[in-house]
Amino acid sequence: MPRLRFRLLPALLTAYGVLLLGLTLFPFSFQPGRIRALGVLLPSMLTWRDTGFWEPLGNVVLFVPLGLMLAAWRAWPAPLTVRQAGFLTALCVAGSLGIELLQLLTPVRTPSLKDVVLNGAGGGLGVVLYALGWALLAPGVSPRRIARWLLGTCGGVVLATLVLGGVPWSWGLASWDPASPLVLGAAQDRAPSWHGLVHDLYIGAAALDDAAIARLLTSGSPGSSSGSSPGSDAALSHYPLRCDSLCPDAGGRLPPLHRLGPPVAPAADGIRLRRGQGYRTLEAPTALTERARRQSAFTLVLAFTPEADLHRGPAPLLSLPSERTERNLLIGQEWQALHLFLRTPANGPRADRVVFVVPGVFERGVTRRMALRYDRGTLSVAFAEAPGPYRLRITPETAVLWWTAYAFGPYHIDLTTATRPDGVIRLVPWLYDLLVFFPLGLLLAAFVHTSTRHRTRRLLAGWLLMPLFLHAVLLPAGGLLSLTRVGGSLLILGLATGIGLLTSRLGARPQPDPPQYVSR
Known part of the structure; x- marks a missing residue:
């Protein structure tokens, strides 16, 4: 038996095991200049965040050395059989599953079935690399066969990352930032300002049924809470936007809205938003965010009257901001079209990756009442004047296409045609x-x-x-x-x-x- 198997491989496996446990059980941040205090970092670590292409690729590549070294330990210097390759791949999957079970005991890590599948794919590719290396050392192998094996291995890495990493394994809103305030109008950034009146605002962490939404759009009252989830209290919280009285009603658990910018004279039927003015909560609506994350659903009803046709945008009308490109939710106006940015596991951390568009919504002096509902991957947008809601089922297939198409710019989806x-x-x-x-x-x-x-x-x-x-x-x-x-x-x-x-x-x-x- 070669000396390599008894001396070098155990040392490599030990060093790799220590590095693997350190990377998977303890938090690391590889972004310079963004190291924050542990108390601020913990809430974001406890939520599932998709970081695009690099995190799935890292999960695949992380287990490639394990599969390669296990194959060398099991079969060197002979070639691998199909049974041995399957056993070693299953061993890599079992190791990843054990690490995910250990993450249950650590307060800063969250186990994920997605990581198990990606790690197993990486271990299997490591086993394939051993078979490729042995084929390279075997006499009489043609260069064309070696090139095709290399092409297949690289294609397998990229394909496993695209298919397995791009699939959202949860339709919940766990990627929402829980520390985001609720903002009406200007979000204190360089985005264009929205001009007009906002009359009513209902927002809550429950997916109301069509009958309750129809009552909200017509009479302004949800009626019975038959559409809310069992055991939920206060399906919707109401901000009565009358005469600058911006505190929610007694049934809601949302913080009050406070004015940003210079004061303006309050309108009789709502609040007026001008350039440089807006309203926001000084504290985050944590109760809303936490319930929305648990139930994977929320409902928002908004009544507004625009007073200007914007030449650029989208000008934010309502938003739950995190960072400028990572908003939980943004409803804005660009010309006469409504632009909706919604942060879901389907489009990853960047809410601007997918833009949902409804044309012809904003007309100067025309009051609109709209209802937005998200329920476990189903997006629904309804208007009081429209015959029916525009519904779109966000499937894993659409998520993969949005994820890969983002390199060419934001993916615009017209909800009025996509649901036909x-x-x-x-x-x-x-x-x-x-x-x-x-x-x-x-x-x-x-x-x-x-x-x-x-x-x-x-x-x-x-x-x-x-x-x-x-x-x-x-x-x-x-x-x-x-x-x-x-x-x-x-x-x-x-x-x-x-x-x-x-x-x-x-x-x-x-x-x-x-x-x-x-x-x-």
């Missing part, structure tokens, strides 16, 4: 299948083409198992699974595999025989 049967949102699951399964089919074709045995068996196994596995991953987050979806995924995967195999056959040109030298 012929809207583009209906095509999002199919676009997701095309973007995911077509590259997978090309990788499967490259893998089968470089294989020497059991080509048909491997082709059928990959063709059947890949769609079932990826659609099963989407199910816990509210994904759409049907025979039509699975059949379409199989069709796309088969088409891409056929194109890849045909291209490989056409590109495999016969090599000329070496010249023969005859000795005299």
Whole structure:
């Protein structure tokens, strides 16, 4: 047995284990200049925050050395068998699960099933890297086969990060900042100012039913709280915006609003917002935020009358700010269109990644009453003058597309067309299948083409198992699974595999025989 297995590998595994426990059980901040006191840092650590591409990529890469070293410890200097590779990958998943269980005992860490899946994918890629390294050392391996294995490994890392890291594993509002105030009008930043009257404001952490919202839009009273969740108190809190009386009513638990900027004469039917003026709570509506995070739902009803057509924006009408690009909620005006920024696990920490637009809402001197409802991934926007609410179901497929499309700018979604049967949102699951399964089919074709045995068996196994596995991953987050979806995924995967195999056959040109030298 080589000396490497007994001396170097235990030392590497020990050092890696200490580093792994330190990174996973204790908080670290790698952003210079943003180290804050522990008391301020703790509330943000106790909430789940998606940091975009780098956190999922880090979770994948973190377990790649573990899979590589375990494979070397188990099989060196022989190649790995399929059974050994599966056992070592399962061992990496078990190690990640043990770390997540340990995080239950630490006050500054929150366990996540998403981390287990990403760590398991990284461990499996480490096992694949060992098999690739052994193939590189084996005699008689063609450079083309090595290049395809490298391409498949890199593609696997990126694909695992995009698919598994981009899927929101929870539809709750846990990514909301609990220390954010409620702001009407100017949010004390350089955003444009909103001009007009605000008449009524209802806000609460419960998803009211359609009947209660209809009563709010017509009579200004929710009536019975049949739409609230069982056991909830005060489904909505009312700010009676009359004559500058900005304290909530007795049924609400929200802090009062205080004026920002110079005073103005109060209007008879609401408060007037001008340039440099606004109203905000001096303390955060923690009761609202905590209940919204627990129930994954909230309802907001607002009555307003604009007095200006803005030339740029969006000018904030109402917001729950965190940072300028990380607002929990923002309702603003840009020209005559309503722009809605909502921070959910679907679009990550940046609320401006996805912009929900309703055109033709703001008209000078015209009073509008709107109701906004979010209920476990379903967004609903209703107006008193409109025939019905605009609803949009935010699925994991849409989240992955928004997450990848943000590199080209904010993703604008017109709610008036997205909720129609012929809207583009209906095509999002199919676009997701095309973007995911077509590259997978090309990788499967490259893998089968470089294989020497059991080509048909491997082709059928990959063709059947890949769609079932990826659609099963989407199910816990509210994904759409049907025979039509699975059949379409199989069709796309088969088409891409056929194109890849045909291209490989056409590109495999016969090599000329070496010249023969005859000795005299």
